[in-house]
Amino acid sequence: MFSYNLPDGGLRARGFINAQGEIKFDPPVFEQRYTTAVRILEDPLWGQKFKKVVDFGCAEMRLLSLLRRVDGIEHILEMHYPFQVDINEDLLRSNKLKAEPLVSDYLKKREGPLRVELFKGSIDASVAELQNVDAVIALEIIEHLYPKTLENVPKNIFGFMQPKIAIFSTPNSDFNVLFTMLPNGFRHDDHKFEWTRAEFKEWALNICQQYPNYKVAIIGVGDAPPDKKEIGYVSQIAIFVRRDLLNHSLIEPLCNQIRVDCNPDPDFQYKEIFAVDFPYNIDERSKEEKLLDEARYQISRCQRVDRYFNRDLGVYQVPLTVLKDYIENIDATMDELLCVLKQDDIEVKGDYIILPEHDEDESSYRHYDDCYDDDYGTWDDARYDNENIATDDEVGACGGSSPGKDDATYESEENWD
Template sequence: MTENTSEPSAEVDKDDEESVNNIRFSPPVFRQRYSAALDVAKKSKVKSVADFGCAECKMLIMYKNILNLERLVGVDIDQELLRLHGYRAKPLMHEFIVKPRNIQLHAQVFCGSIANLDDRLRDVDMVSAIELIEHLYPDVLEKVPKTIFGFIRPKVALITTPNGEFNKYFGFSPGQFRHWDHKFEWSREQFKQWCDNCCNKYGYDVEISQIGFLGFQSKEDREQVTGGCSQMALFTLKHQQLEEEERIKSDGQLYETIVDVLYPFDERSQTQRIIHEMSYVISRLTRESELLAELVYEPQKAVMPLEKFLEFPILKQQIEGDVQMLEDVFKLRATAEFAGIELVCDESGCKSFVKWIHPYDNSPSETEEDFNQWSSEQVAENTDTNQCSTVDVWSNNARQVDEADVKIEMGS
């Protein structure tokens, strides 16, 4: 494929603003942009995303962590850069083992110009172009609205570009840009006008916000006078999808494919996956109680706050950080997979799973009522045999445990 030299690639390897006159943002502006794009994708619950100007594919790394995403596309004009960094769109080794996804993800990286209408990008749910448009020559920039809003017609589109009014804080002279390859750096009014024109022509609504502020900026300066370092436009589709005869025709499949890969996924239902992960976490959280029960030969009460389950990343992803899903799944399958476990709520409203651990008992643990009955039987047995020491019972039954080993294992 012949490289279109009229459209330079956006540099996303590092935040350009961070290297200008020792200006520092916390967190760095590029991370704020990436986080904003990721939040939009998650909140919009999109199934497919295309990132134009993906360059080193760092934004693709963030997008692919959305577990319900079914398709991910990166597009950039720089073939050499994509061949060097396209691997970032591929699954990691552990994803073939753990298989964190319930749905198969199809990831592709294409080399091509945003001015071309490649048929494979039609009907993508979300399009992002992060710090890209300021790198485009006028003839290419003119075609951007047609490609994104006329041809692809995503449900959501996110475009960011530098705020030229913020350049005074970098000590720039009039007309000086932050990067040698920038063709323009619009003011807030110029960017708003461009966005409004796109909306009026293609049937979108837009919300513009500012990203990247300095600590000394006042509220008035942030909201009215200067704004942020970067400005972000969030477009949402207002009109229904067009009929086939009304749609813009594609140019075919002009993009060169650099990466085309299918991610491994787990075919179990989400409920099954949550049940299995919960069982694993419960076994981890009750391990110390099991060791203690074996050591002193007395039942132990293991209390597992639901919030504790969020410390396990895979389970947290499966339940999307919502502990209510743990409670729902438990109530659904309590008599099967979670026999012997109770869900309790303390005076403060904190909910926990409770499990009684019996020494050397491989069967499911009983509830507190069963434990009281077991305790009564043990007292009666010890009275009849005149054995008052639980340590003697433990010793007489040849159930000796190396205390040092137990301590080491409990510590681990």
């Protein structure tokens, strides 16, 4: 095992007993699970982005709205497991609207591609669609599985798919002392089991023993009331991480050949319900054109920054480091930048771009001087806006957009299963 904590201090959440004597969670537990899964994927600890993500989820597709906003994800597969053979495909198709691009996705296009596909199929089927997956998410799924299917899940995910990271959650039955159980003794009428923390840990460690390329950390969401902390969290989460993601050597070579023994009955094979590609900006400029455009943009801004003006020489001296981050982002070198500047007759002396004095009245631009951070080489538009300096249509004078408020709320619902 390895130790893991969510970045930035974890979630701000609480569990409490209301006036009716019922256990409640703030925010709802389903939100905590989704948010935790996303924050795990976004954690800089891994040192990379996850491009292809598979969500073995239910037909409600709530997690998708968060996943599609995670930086670096280019392909999301929503794999909906048929708990019953006659799963309602009309329901899946009706949720297509949750996967389709919004009007805002066309008005402000993504910087990279994103393809979303919805499949009906079994979580234990080794199919071509599941190859080359970086991350697997399976929230509150395994407790719905029959023993044979549950037995095949590790074979499919850790033996065939071999993702960099896999996130599983399941109810913690130690917590059930605070709930009124259904007639089947569980929280949901379709649950086949509910594990204690010890049973879940044993399942996770057995997987790591069988597939030694993986290590696991166990966390949870849904806090117990302060006087019941000994029962743990309402929902327990196992984070399986491939050893190379932790900078450890792999014990076995990676191989994701389809195994016949992993494939269930043909009735449960994958069937695509729909697929959609999101609009995104395609930058067709050459590297030289990108460098020149950015240089001209920074020149335009810096000619209004008083600190760069050398009054003795009557010129602006702009440090080349102003362009440092941009150069790195497009895998360019400083020599390539200097070459582009020279071709465009932009004067460079030492570590500075030399610019003539601006012709306009510069007194109205002095506030730009406070928007540039010398230590980080970046423009601080948010600080400019927060100082209540006038902006046009909520656009910062330094080029940034003023932050908005998200007033979206979820309706109250049962959320602990």
